[in-house]
Amino acid sequence: MPAQTLAARAGHWLWTCRAGFEPHLYEELEWAGAHPRLLGEALVESETVTGLSPAFARAGYRVVVSLTGGTPDAVAEAAAKAVRSLPGGGPWVVQSFTPDTPRGNTLAAPAEAMEAAVRARLPPERLVDDAQRAREAGAVLVGLCMAPDGVTVVGAVPAREALSLAAGGRRRMKRAGESPSRAAMKLEEALDGLAFEPGRGDVCVDLGAAPGGWTQRLVSRGARVVAVDPARLMPELAANKRVQHVQESAFAYAPEEPADWLFCDMAWRPLEVAQLLAKWGRRGWARHLVANIKLPMKDKNPVLLRVRQTLEKEGGWEGLTVRQLYHDRDEVTVTAHRMK
Template sequence: MTGLLCTCRQGFEPELAGELTQRAAEAGCAGYARTQRNDGYVVFACDDIGLAAALPWRGLVFARQKLALVAELRDLDPADRIAPMLAALAGAPRLGDVWVEHPDTDAAKPLAGLARSFGNALRPALRKAGLLTPKEDARLPRLHVLFVEGTHALLGIAQPADAAPWPLGIPRLRLMPDAPSRSALKLEEAFLALLAPSERETLLHPGMTAADLGAAPGGWTWVLTRQQLHVTSIDNGPLRQHVLDTGLVTHLRADGFRWQPAQPLDWMVCDMVEQPRRVAERMATWLREGWCRHTVFNLKLPMKKRWDETVLCLEILREQAGGLRTLRAKQLYHDREEITVFATKGPR
């Protein structure tokens, strides 16, 4: 088989399938998506070798991980699962690492033990066959073995520069004891998933200015202060006192949808519960008017037609913000019925 293997949040397989189908068609790559609800992954079958380059991982909204599909192996013999995998990998490029995983679903969680133990057996076999380097090499392609069942696995290859750098596509973040809310993890993950390492270095500097719309109780403001940004937090509700005590925060009791800064800011973030189109329009106004250069915000998706709503909201941003340099969106691990958007405008 050829095509893509992408993982996603359980229950969002139709959205990912719709996204892959539309994006592939726009790129001129004919193919079809195959999945079932709650599988936690989508296979997009396509013979076009340019598909992977046409659909970069950071540009996909609902894909946690993106892999070039190598093979789907069914009816594996539990006594020897390795031999069919070695046969399927004949002619594959030299590999720098191997990750054995399972979909992030309720049904697949019992496979975690198999994934751990099988990885320990597969690595020496791959090295003996000359397919895996003696030591981990992050510069080379990485093999992923995705166990769907004990006798059913999919093999995919990740290019490190065009794939999530975390197993299952999930960054392992720990909620700090002084974080005002769990929502802090969403902004931390957004900076990791939506910004490349070089962008984090150039776009997040101590001393920069930011606004947090709908800030209470202060989770996203707290994340910004940890980057040593000066934050104006907009919310009629209270912020945690230790966030205010950083000396980096000005709390204004105002409506986040009406407030605007007196001077341009470097950043604006927003996690307000509002209709996604209204949020997209307000974020576009901030960018168009030059009130901020960079923004991260969430769009709360409807229960139905979530991919269609995503397309519409992103188009609103492109049309109304005017001359965006960057526009990316992801459904993060710490998101639920929402996606997180990063947009930037103007010189870096």
């Protein structure tokens, strides 16, 4: 790790990640032939590689300009000039963020002030205020990364190609008072990134459901849930008419009929979980998959590669995405579907 934050190079990519996971992101980018470079805590740079979507990256932006030093007004003017130079002339969603580290978080207030100053220098008719509308508006996400040691990076990515619509990939979900565990926020963030999500009448199977964090959020959407776990659910979930609690091992369970969605958040060995999910795909027991894979080992990328291969080659799951989301810790979230 460099002693001070390094400036990113224009035309390269700036990736953000969870603090402490820079080596895993670096290795992933190196395997892809993207020639990565550590810039500082939670920040990695790489060259452009077509179709690159690193699992350990929260967000990625093509660097327009890096600014070092200067007064806030001078930096804001230079950043606004960089935005105006982007091809197409808007629409833009301008978002400021800091690296998700103790040093980075101290810059949150200056970063917000910088965002306001840059937006004030741009034509208001070119700005989109709601990031969630960015994809349908064909907007470009403009990331203003205010990093320690006086480094500010201006990057951009078409919203339709972005890993996350949240600034710096920090998608904070609110913890509902009735949610039984932090796991509920992981599910909310995973569903937030999908084109559609479970709705009223959908049949969902939740493997390893207890105490019921994911089941509770699915029921709140109107879905019917088969919750599979030998342990007990929260009493209010066990009594819910839209919840069927099957008290047996997820590895032994076989559904009576195919489900619309398969969910899984089990604290179990990753390759065994991948083989279980592959069985569901191979046998056509579900059409959509959302699962959390635990990665407690130090050497994560080789295991993650085998998980991918198991799900795609043995399970037949398509459109596989593998991401370490904001609410993930030593784990990643996978989503996929089956056409048949």
